[in-house]
Amino acid sequence: MNSIQFEYSMPRYVLSKMMGKVSKSFYWNSRLSCLRFRRVEVPKLPNDEWVKVKVKYGGICGSDLNLVLLKDSPTTSPFASFPFTIGHEVVGTIEEVGSKVENIQVGDRVVIDPILSCITRGIADPCPNCRRGDYNLCNFMTEGEISPGMLIGTCRDSGGSWGSYLVAHKSQVLKLPDNVDDLNGVLVEPFSCSLHAVLRNLPKKDDTVLVIGAGTIGICVVAAMRALEIPCRIVILAKHAFQAQLASRYGADEIIYLTKNKNYIYETAKSLYASVLEPIFGDPVVQGGADLIFECVGNKQSINDALRFARHGGKIVLLGLAGIIDGVDCTTVWLNELDIKGSFAYSTDEYQEKKMRTLQIAIELMRNGKVDLAPLVTHRFPLENYRDALSTVINKRKGSIIKVVLEP
Secondary structure, X not given: OEXXXXXXXXXXXXXXXXXXXXXXXXXXXXXXXXXXXXXXXXXXXXXXXXXXXXXXXXXXXXXXXXHHOOOOOHHHHHHOOOOEEOOOEEEEEEEEEOOOOOOOOOOOEEEEOOEOOXXXXXXXXXXXXXXXXXXXXXXXXXXXXXXXXXXXXXXXXXXXXXXXXXXXXXXXXXXXXXXXXXXXXXXXXXXXXXHHHHHHOOOOOOOEEEEEOOOHHHHHHHHHHHHOOOOOEEEEEEOOHHXXXXXXXXXXXXXXEOOOOOHHHHHHHHXXXXXXXXXXXXXXXXEOOEEEEEEOOOOHHHHHHHHHHEEEEEEEEEOOOOOOOOOOOOHHHHHOOOEEEEOOOOOEEEEOOEEEEHHHHHHHHHXXXXXXXXXXXXXXXXXXXXXXXXXXXXXXXXXXXXXXXXXX
């Protein structure tokens, strides 16, 4: 089958880091980069508790872009096995079923919860986090019956959604209802990232919530709050008009446009009913701000903005996959006693007084007509046109681009 793989070697890595400074396209256009389009064997079922999935759509995630552009911190490198087929956002159909799999049939239309935790690894005595339901925090992602990998799309044994087929443990398979189409299906995973962050950090009804970033995750944060019928006030920072239109469509009350000058700081402060103070030098200081902030970008400006725009005693939730960032001013963390919370992927969350997998909650919200995310899929490319797909998603300013998916 055709597959887009990440193949690590120190010479490729060093050369790519050097040449990528000259032209970003080196990361995906050069045969000397870590990204390889190649023919590989269809992944085999590791044991009789697994299924094979024929991929219909594989999404391009922000974490995939960090990988392609070599922006990931080496902190995550032990939790991968090379070479691996990229891609963890997937909708597809069941192609093969192991003999110990029940209630899943060939031809079923499914999405996959990609995290490779204790149960998927055949570990008989699960770690405390997995027993508690926080399998995204599994202690054993390098152990068990399969190779290291936090999730499908980082493990050499599982395949990924940037290939024609992947394999998944029966516990990872979630069937799609007939009234949830494939475009919503491929967005179940990214929506669940936002949904998990919201469910674990529920805004109060009178809170002012600031969402920093109006890409897929930021818009999904807005959509999640409205799908859960939380009557908070939502302000969002956006770069482009098409992002603002979608943010408004999904329930944002106010949109502030990011600019290269400091105007957005004053505009955002005004929207948050905060005052602006001028230091002896440097950026303006904001006094007051949002009760709760979801940071959905993960760069120097967005982190500094999150710290700047939080009120005294406010909370910041980091979703933007920030890595090693220079130039972040942490003064307000202690000065304003901020509560900073990380959020990684999804696990089990409480919905309507039940504990469920976050992806299942996402599917339920779609099935019940609480949210329709299909409009976020703005571009589709055949797998062999992956270079065009990556160029499109990395150069968003050239068009109305939100979610780009591949069709293997």
